Amino acid sequence: MLTLGIETSCDETAVALVEDGRLVGQQLASQVDQHAVFGGVVPEIASREHLRLLPVLFRELMGESGRAPEDIDVVAVARGPGLLGALLVGVSFAKALCLSTGARLTGVNHLWAHLLAPSLERELPFPALGLLVSGGHTHTYRIDSATEFELLGKTLDDAAGEAFDKVAKQLNFPYPGGRHLDNLGQESQPDTALFPRAFVDNPSLDFSFSGLKTAVANHIAAHPHLVLESMEAESLERLSAEKRATLAKVCASFNWSVADTLRIKVERAYRKAPDARAIIVAGGVAANIMVRAFMKDFADSHGLELVLPGFSLCTDNAAMVAAAGELMARNGKYHSLDMEAIPRGRTVPLDWISV
Template structure:
């Protein structure tokens, strides 16, 4: 089976071809430089950029792989959650292509696709516990099959990735600042008492990072010399200030990672049958989080399933991978498939159910 994946949920435009679980090729256009001018993603600009580059990316992918449109078996597209205008661009392109070449359509839950992304690199043992950590979501799932995800815990306010972005913005780090925080943190030991581990003194599996974000803002307000000069990089700081900033970043990094550890270990008690721990999403590229989850999985006798860093960020390869798995199980959608913006539950509204 040859599946085309289309991703336009936020600020990355991507198309990919996956055949029988193997990635044939991917084309991606990042909008980071465009949105960096505004310190974050501007939805209207994101939609216009998707519209501008998507057809060209598709043509380039076919040329690169030598695949003809008529050879595509199914078309998988991110249908949500995400920015509504951005999702509609990808969805409209997918529907038009489906009509043109006669390939069936598969709407993919963007969050589930993240958790299945590692399936392009290795087998994923089920049942598993899934931890999804991205800019907009921090969720845990009991995952029993490619199409069987049961939500255990969710973001109540700021997701972990959003906390990284807002902390970086207050420090005046260039957008996106999460990787810069991780890079700076690698050169320092964290102060475990500097920032709180938010919303852990309870038995809930839900996440809240707004308090941690506020603590960082208050710390920088009290130590304004830590904020970088406008349009400057960390190298512009005096060595002693940069060393102090590195401790702040390491302490913030540790607070996020340890909060996720506590909640994930708590979730594991709800899924005692789990054979593996899947960690995915943009923040799963964070070095401290990867090390923390490796220790947690080893201590609990679980396989750790971590996608390569290139598969952690938004991409079409994961959409094609998830779409092919759904199509093989007989799950498709009609042309009435709707986009689902962030904040709404993505429905299980497949047609032509297989097994």
């Protein structure tokens, strides 16, 4: 089975081919430079870039893989959640391709695709506990199969990745700033009393990082010398040793607050899935070194297998969409051409047509 994956949910335009669980090829274009001047993603710009880039990337993928559009059995497309305009570009392209080639259509939940991404590197053990930590979502799931996800805890306001982005912006770090917070934080030991752990003084499984974000904003306002003079990448290299050490302490402390909050919530979610064989951690923040270390400690202490995607599979990509789509197609889960794109804030429906 040859599956084409299409990803346009935010600011990454990507296509990939997966055949029988093996990645055949992929093409990805990042829009970081276009959005960097605004300090975040501008939806209209993202949509226009997807519209411009998607046909080009598709032709390049077909040419490099030596495949023809008629060879594609399944077209898997990220249908949501995400930016509606951006999603519509990918969904429309997928439908047109299915209509012209006769391929079957499978709409993929972008969040599930992140958690299924490691299937490209290894077999996934089920049942599993899933932790998705991305820019827009921080969720925990019980996962019984590639098509059976039970949401245990969800984002109430700011997701972990969003908190990283906003703190980095307040410090005037180069965009995207999360990796700079991670890298600089590794140069210091955290002050565990500096920032609160977010939304943990309750029995809830849900996540809220707005309080942590506010605490960091207040700290930065009280210490304005922490803010970089410019957003240029070179500004981090020009820091004095004293300022670099102070900033590293702040970054390490923020990283710790996020990582320990995730650990606490995962501990609670595990009580809802005590028969889990593994914990799967995915999403952009799954590349964070401290988060990975905390999740390894959790897995080891509970006798669970830790499943982490490679760094290239943590951020948005089409390989994960193709992999998830192939798994769903093998379970007979398809969509008709009237499938809708689902924006952030709405639940992606389980409206498959089983064949």
